[in-house]
Every structure is written in structure tokens, then in C-alpha cells.
Amino acid sequence: MAISHRHWLELLRRARSCSDPFAAAALYPHAAGGHREALAQRLFQARADCLQLAAAPFLPASVLSALAQRCAHDEMVLVRLARNPATPAHALAHVWDAARSARTCELLARHPNTPRMVLAALAGCNPAPPVLRALCENTGVAPELLADLERRHPAGLERLLAVNLATDARTLDTLWQSTVEPAVRAQILLHPACPARLLTRLPDGVLERRSLARQVRTSADGDAAVRRAAAAQAALPMAALLTLCFDRDAGVRRTIAGRADLPPRLVDWLLEDADVWVRRTVARNAACPVDRLTRLAGDAEADVRRGVARHPACPPELLERLSLDPVPWVQAGVAYRHDISVQLVRRLARSTDIDVLAGVAQQREVSPTRLAALARHDSPDVRRAVILNRHASRSVLLMLRKDGYALHRALLVDHPHLTDADRWRMRNDPDSQVRFRVFAHFARQAGEAFCLPRQERAAPLRTMETI
Secondary structure: OOOOHHHHHHHHHHHHHOOOOHHHHHHHHHOOHHHHHHHHHHHHOOHHHHHHHHHOOOOOHHHHHHHHHHOOOOHHHHHHHHHOOOOOHHHHHHHHHHOOOHHHHHHHHHOOOOOHHHHHHHHOOOOOHHHHHHHHHOOOOOHHHHHHHHHHOOOOOHHHHHHOOOOOHHHHHHHHHHOOOHHHHHHHHHOOOOOHHHHOOOOOOHHHHHHHHHHOOOOOOOOHHHHHHHHOOOOOOHHHHHHHOOOOOHHHHHHHHOOOOOOHHHHHHHOOOOOHHHHHHHHHOOOOOHHHHHHHHOOOOHHHHHHHHOOOOOOHHHHHHHOOOOOHHHHHHHHOOOOOOHHHHHHHHOOOOHHHHHHHOOOOOOOHHHHHHHHOOOOHHHHHHHHHOOOOOHHHHHOOOOOOOHHHHHHHHOOOOOOHHHHHOOOOOOOHHHHHHHHHHHHHHHOOOOOOOHHHHOOOOOOHHHO
16 A cells, blocks of 8 residues: 655654665655756765765666766776676666766677667777676677678687677687687587577587587487486487496486486386485485385485475475484474375474474474564574565564564565564665665565645654554
8 A cells, every 4th residue: 555645754754864775775766857867966966875876786786786886986886886787778878878987898899788779889998808708708799790800819818708698600600610719629529509500410529428428319328427418418319328327336326316207117226225315315306206206215325315304295294304314404304394184293393403393494384483483583584484484473573573684684684574663663774785685675665756736745754653
């Protein structure tokens, strides 16, 4: 429900009087007209505030865009904006228009949101080697621009171009002809756009063979890495699958054990494998038939039994048995499931193990009394699990409003069972992101800001405490 006029004005007044800019930043996207300009005065006047805003990854795009326009003269602000992963494309375009340092250019060349026209401009202005490398690593660069970079600046860029997923087949073919470096050729063979003719040639070295194994259906090779790559191929023939199931390299067998199309016959063989991680992988694999889980649940290794507890279709009777396992790590595998009975939740809640209790704390069926006890637990993992429980009651959540971890308090702001009055009391939290989330919550409720006459804007405001 949208908040009232007076509450919106109260938010504006408080945001403008805050000691830091984050409350005003939370309101800015929802403001219009004179209200937005008033918030801009609070946000962008002090250089220290601008520097804080430019580095904050949780700010909305509108704030970062306005910052880029208003601080075009400040190179340090521009550098922070170019480094901030949340800076949107239009803000980065403003940064480019005002950029003066080589460092800013390099950051723009590397940023995933930089517009293609800016990337093209960077490539066309005789860029320094760091900028060239950044361009070749950026998957947002147009394929034709990468081809141009390959023609003009081949030295030292071959490996980067061979790795970049935006590189097209023609450029890869050109690279293949111009390089004799085994590592570069191996990367070309791994590339999704690798020309088909290169995949049919006889590989020269072991690196090329390994890469080729990941691109085509192959199984007969003396190199274990090649066989592991082949074992992961979706179209592997059944004959090759059977052979690799008994491969001498455990890594190959582990790859087979994790296949989504694992046949029951192969499951039976892999159940007897001497490698623990092969059996654990089979136990977790949804392709493992439910009737095979009983054998795996009796495995001597706790990791295998834990794998059974995480199987998507593990039957209730096995979960009951695994909840009594002498190893808490196995019990925790049961505790994290959301399909266990109330009785099982209650039993697991009596554990003293942190992993088990963190799983219990996220269960819908856990009693309010037990959840309150978990909210007071010494372990931050357990307390965070309580906050992530969308069924936790308000009384339990209130115990965590002053938790020692800022992340926990920030997560708490968005919990559906807190009231707006509860959130408002967190407005002076010592952490900037928590304060931002509080004001952003109320700003979202306000919707589009109110453009009031001057005399009405000057009217005294009533307190938010009544919401």
C-alpha cells in the first residue's frame, strides 16, 4: 500500500538531514520535479558523498547516472564509477565523455555494461596495452571489433581472443593460421564458434587433444584429461560410456557418475567403486534409482550417506534412518530438505551441531520457541538461517534487529513479517546498506513522488512513528 503525503515528505526531510547520502539515494529514483532536485542537492554537493556513492554496488541506476553527469570534472569519482559493477551503460557513456586517465579507459574497456560504441571508440584511439587486453577479455565487444583488433594488434592478444566467447569463427580461423602456440590453438578448439574443419583435423599435441575431446565424441585416448572431457559429452555412445565406467582414472568415473542420463546398469557397477567420490556422486544423482539408495545409505563413508540424504527422491524411511546417523554432517543433509516431517524437524532441532541447526532454522515446521532459541545462537550461520526462513514470526525477527552482522540486518529489512514500524526503527542503523534498504522500502511504497506547491512543501511534517 502506498504511504501518505505527509510520510513521503517526512522521508524527504529526514533523507536530506542524514549525515550520509544513502537515505537520499534510496528516495531519488522515486522522486520527481522539485523533490528530485532537492535530493540531488543533498547527494551531489559534497565530494566525500560523491565518492561514497560512486563505489556503492547497491545503488539504483538513476543515482549512478546522475552522479556521472554531475561529477564529470572529478577523475576519482569517474574511476570509481567505472569500477562499480552496478554502473549502467548510459552512466558509463558519460564517464567516457569526461574520462582523462588511462586507468579510467582500462576500466571502461573491461566493464560488462560499457556500450559498444564506447568500446569501439576505445579501440580506435591507439589504446595502451592494458586497454587492449581489457577489450579482448570483454565479452560485450562486437565480434567485428575483435576481428579488427586481431588484424591491427596481434602480438600478445591471441590467447585472450581465443578465450573470448564473442570472437567469431572467421577470427578464430585467422588466429589458427597465424599462431603456432599450442595453448592458443587448444583454446580455439574449445571455443563454441570453432570452425568445423578444425575439429576434424588430427591434433598435434596433448593440449589440442584435450580440447578436441570436449568438442567431439571421443573416448579412446591415453591421456586421462582427454577421457574426462569425453566422459562429460552428452552424445557419448553407450559403448564408450561402458568403457569409461571402468576407467583406471577416478576422475573419469566421477564424471560418468554425475551424468543425468546414467543407466541403472551403470549405477549398479558404480555402487561398488572403490572411490568415495564416485559413490557419493551416484548417491546425489537424480538418475540413481530410489531402490539403490538403501545400499548407499549403508556405506561406510559419511560423504556417501550424506549424498543419499540430498537425493531429490530419497524416501521418508531412509531420511528417518539418516537423521539418526552418528555423523552430524549426514544429519545436516536431511535437515536442509523441505520435504521432511514435523517429527523429524523436532528431532533434528535437539542437535547441537551448527550445520544441522542451520538447516532446521529454515524449516517451516520448526516451533516458534525453538526458532527463538536459534535466533539467539552464537553461530552467525544459524542466525542467518532464521532470517532466511520466510515463515519466521515477527517476535523472533525482532530479536535480530541489532544482530552484530550488517548483512543479517540488511536481509531482515526485506522480511515479509516485519512491520513498517519495525523497519522504520532501523533507519539509524550504523551500516549504510541497511539504512539504504530501509528508506528504499518506504520509497517503493510511495510510488511516484508528489510535486506540491511551494507553500505546501514548507508545511510542518508529522512523524513517521505513526505508520
